[in-house]
Amino acid sequence: MIAPQNAHGTVRTLLAAALTLFLLFSCSADDRDEAAPPAPTEAPVTTAQAGEVVSDAMLVASQALYLAIATGASDRQVATDNGRLSLAWSEDADFLSGAGVYEIELDRYAIADDDPFALAYHGYLLTGTITLRSETGARTRLAVDLETDHADPELYPARIVELDLSGFADAEESATVGYVRINGQEFTFAELAEAF
Numbered sequence: 001m002i003a004p005q006n007a008h009g010t011v012r013t014l015l016a017a018a019l020t021l022f023l024l025f026s027c028s029a030d031d032r033d034e035a036a037p038p039a040p041t042e043a044p045v046t047t048a049q050a051g052e053v054v055s056d057a058m059l060v061a062s063q064a065l066y067l068a069i070a071t072g073a074s075d076r077q078v079a080t081d082n083g084r085l086s087l088a089w090s091e092d093a094d095f096l097s098g099a100g101v102y103e104i105e106l107d108r109y110a111i112a113d114d115d116p117f118a119l120a121y122h123g124y125l126l127t128g129t130i131t132l133r134s135e136t137g138a139r140t141r142l143a144v145d146l147e148t149d150h151a152d153p154e155l156y157p158a159r160i161v162e163l164d165l166s167g168f169a170d171a172e173e174s175a176t177v178g179y180v181r182i183n184g185q186e187f188t189f190a191e192l193a194e195a196f
Contacts, residue, residue: 042158043157045158050192054144055122056122057146060126061104063111064085065095065102084107084109087102087104088105089103098140099136103131104129106126108126109125128144129146141165143164144161144163145163
């Protein structure tokens with residue numbers, strides 16, 4: 001278990017890792033799939049609104065990884081007391097390098113108001129999966145398939161988050177392949193990064 005004095009440092013490290021992953025994919029402005037995006041399936045969202053829901057998904061992913069490290073779970077899975085968030089990881093997973101497969105399952109999950117991760121949280125309820133996959137830690141694939149809800153749907157209209165990106169941690173090989181779709185609209189991570 002992580003000592004209390006190290007918990008804040010671990011949270012900062014995980015948030016930095018999530019932000020690094022986010023910025024890594026921001027280099028992919030022109031490296032999207034050639035196929036035409038599907039027609040929007042819900043209300044249109046602005047780039048800023050798309051950035052908010054993706055940010056919430058990244059915060060929840062960071063929180064799940066922190067939960068696994070803080071509890072020292074040895075059976076390759078961990079869950080919140082209410083079971084609305086669970087994380088399972090492969091036998092070869094290495095939290096330090098990022099290698100392995102990490103699958104987060106969410107069931108109308110929201111970060112609690114008194115949680116340190118709530119400081120930058122926009123309040124989306126998230127249902128679905130977030131998967132991080134890397135053979136060596138150098139190249140990472142991030143897949144997000146979520147349905148969302150919010151208490152203020154006019155200000156926070158994102159309902160469907162579909163994201164599938166892969167890229168290299170090495171700055172010299174930062175090209176990524178994949179897509180980001182919010183309510184069926186396609187965005188690049190470069191666009192979303194500007195919204196932060």
